[in-house]
Amino acid sequence: LFCLSVLQTSCVIPPPSSCSSSLSFPGTVPHGKQGRSHSLSSQSSSHKLPVSRMNGDFTKMAAHIDHNVEASFNIVNEKEKDKKLIQTKMATKVSQWISSRSKLEALFSHPLYNLPRKHLLEDDWLLKLKPKNKGGDSEEEDEEEDSDKSSEDSEWQSDSEEDGYDRANWTRSADTHPAWLRYHLGISRWELYDRNDPSVAEVTQQMATQRILSAVQKSGGTQLKLIMSFPNYGQALLKPMRQERDAETDFNLFYFSDFERHNAEIAAFHLDRVLGFCRIPPVVGRLINITREIRAITTDHKLSRTFFTSPVGNLCFHGQCEYYCSTENPVCGRPQVLEVSLASMLPDLSLAPRRSWRSPWRRSYSRTKLAPWEKNPDYCDTVKQTPPYNQGTRLVDLIDMVILDFLMSNMDRHHYETFEKFGNDTFLLHLDNGRAFGRHSVDEPSILVPLRQCCRIRRSTLMRLRLLSLPGFRLSDVMRESLSQDPLESVAPLLSVQHLSVLDRRLKTILKAVHTCLEHHDDVIHDDLQGYDVNLYRH
Numbered sequence: 001l002f003c004l005s006v007l008q009t010s011c012v013i014p015p016p017s018s019c020s021s022s023l024s025f026p027g028t029v030p031h032g033k034q035g036r037s038h039s040l041s042s043q044s045s046s047h048k049l050p051v052s053r054m055n056g057d058f059t060k061m062a063a064h065i066d067h068n069v070e071a072s073f074n075i076v077n078e079k080e081k082d083k084k085l086i087q088t089k090m091a092t093k094v095s096q097w098i099s100s101r102s103k104l105e106a107l108f109s110h111p112l113y114n115l116p117r118k119h120l121l122e123d124d125w126l127l128k129l130k131p132k133n134k135g136g137d138s139e140e141e142d143e144e145e146d147s148d149k150s151s152e153d154s155e156w157q158s159d160s161e162e163d164g165y166d167r168a169n170w171t172r173s174a175d176t177h178p179a180w181l182r183y184h185l186g187i188s189r190w191e192l193y194d195r196n197d198p199s200v201a202e203v204t205q206q207m208a209t210q211r212i213l214s215a216v217q218k219s220g221g222t223q224l225k226l227i228m229s230f231p232n233y234g235q236a237l238l239k240p241m242r243q244e245r246d247a248e249t250d251f252n253l254f255y256f257s258d259f260e261r262h263n264a265e266i267a268a269f270h271l272d273r274v275l276g277f278c279r280i281p282p283v284v285g286r287l288i289n290i291t292r293e294i295r296a297i298t299t300d301h302k303l304s305r306t307f308f309t310s311p312v313g314n315l316c317f318h319g320q321c322e323y324y325c326s327t328e329n330p331v332c333g334r335p336q337v338l339e340v341s342l343a344s345m346l347p348d349l350s351l352a353p354r355r356s357w358r359s360p361w362r363r364s365y366s367r368t369k370l371a372p373w374e375k376n377p378d379y380c381d382t383v384k385q386t387p388p389y390n391q392g393t394r395l396v397d398l399i400d401m402v403i404l405d406f407l408m409s410n411m412d413r414h415h416y417e418t419f420e421k422f423g424n425d426t427f428l429l430h431l432d433n434g435r436a437f438g439r440h441s442v443d444e445p446s447i448l449v450p451l452r453q454c455c456r457i458r459r460s461t462l463m464r465l466r467l468l469s470l471p472g473f474r475l476s477d478v479m480r481e482s483l484s485q486d487p488l489e490s491v492a493p494l495l496s497v498q499h500l501s502v503l504d505r506r507l508k509t510i511l512k513a514v515h516t517c518l519e520h521h522d523d524v525i526h527d528d529l530q531g532y533d534v535n536l537y538r539h
């Protein structure tokens, strides 16, 4: 294997892709980000057991149990009753062991979640470190340069330990970078992050625990959001808890007049990852102290002016924004403690501009008007001929997003974004999921309309959905397990049992819709597994 990037000083054999759209064409040399950023390892900290290991363990354990049962039988041969009792005990043990086996680990070890990675060229990375002024890029020179921090790396340095920020001595070497920077440097044309990149777990862990140094309101969008800053210069987008997490959206409310939910932002990140997309920035839950971690440190005067104590003595604020920023719609602590979601910030727009695309299936956002797709059953025929949906993977990317949205009942996907650098050949960012998981008692069939009208789906997506419908990988089970990693789970489950179980129901509906498509059309499958031995990916 060889390594192309001028940045790297050593090469590691690249691991397979952890996310869906980063498929390589068979026969190409895989070239992963681990080959580019030498401090990154392909081992995930949270998923240590590959399934083959677990299967091995299972066989060993089964053999051990068999042996024990046999031995026990010899001793208690004459006592039929005891024999039955032991048999029952052993059977219970085995079933307990099977049920305690991690379905999530098994899922992420499945070949469909470890497809070979697409061959990445320099232009397929969102960001790159500035090239050196001096010629040459040998390892020795890199080290030499790293030690000579006062010259070329000066712009990465900060001596300012005032205000609580860390002293930053970032060089070209990845191990001097904070986790958020390593995560940013890992963003590629086909995925926002690599599921196995340890920096992603580190970013999440740091957002949940690091000291908060600053909190200011984020402009743009309609609801209250804060940008929080951490000592290592990382930042996160905060959305507060505004209603009980299990409160169902009022049936008389339109989709555009509903509060955002912090738990929906968290659960959406997990769902997107479980579906194998990796298109939502890492999100984590946290309990914050409104006085200490917002009011006392904010330099945002517009925000400071909105704090007040409620009649029952809870500390509240409402900020200033287009909707719901009023004394009638406060964000309140108990009495000062508030549940929030923290989403890792994407690279600044000045470094990585993004393009916002209006969804062709956008709702009318009116109480009376219908959107064009609601009036014309053949609407997709037009979309299919309209750039950028007429070539590349844009249409099936949109269908992936529709599947995510139908599962979590998000009707608010009016726009999606892409990184401008990558033009039309890139993944779609699934930002803003705060209005998802609002109702569990009903499903929203209109969210699935693009799939029904277009009848197109990626083969890899369909196969992963089928996998998630099997008892061994059941979507609700892997989601419960994935969410259990979030710190807020210790307060209360992030998704109630009802919200979890509707995931399985909705998954069935999606598979039925695809089945109906397959019965009536012959170009339903976008074959992104062409050239692969599909049997390898069957279950």
Ligand SMILES: Nc1ncnc2c1ncn2[C@@H]1O[C@H](COP(=O)(O)OP(=O)(O)OP(=O)(O)O)[C@@H](O)[C@H]1O
Residues within 6 Å of the ligand: 220, 221, 222, 223, 224, 225, 237, 260, 281, 343, 344, 345, 346, 431, 432, 433, 434
């Ligand atoms: N993790 C992130 N990093 C950087 N920017 C982000 C992130 N998440 C969202 N944004 C940007 O902030 C804008 C507002 O965020 P978001 O859409 O979540 O808020 P909102 O109040 O729900 O907006 P709207 O009312 O328009 O739906 C988004 O359009 C997006 O460009």
Ligand SMILES: [Mn+2]
Residues within 6 Å of the ligand: 260, 412, 432, 434, 435
């Ligand atoms: Mn929104």
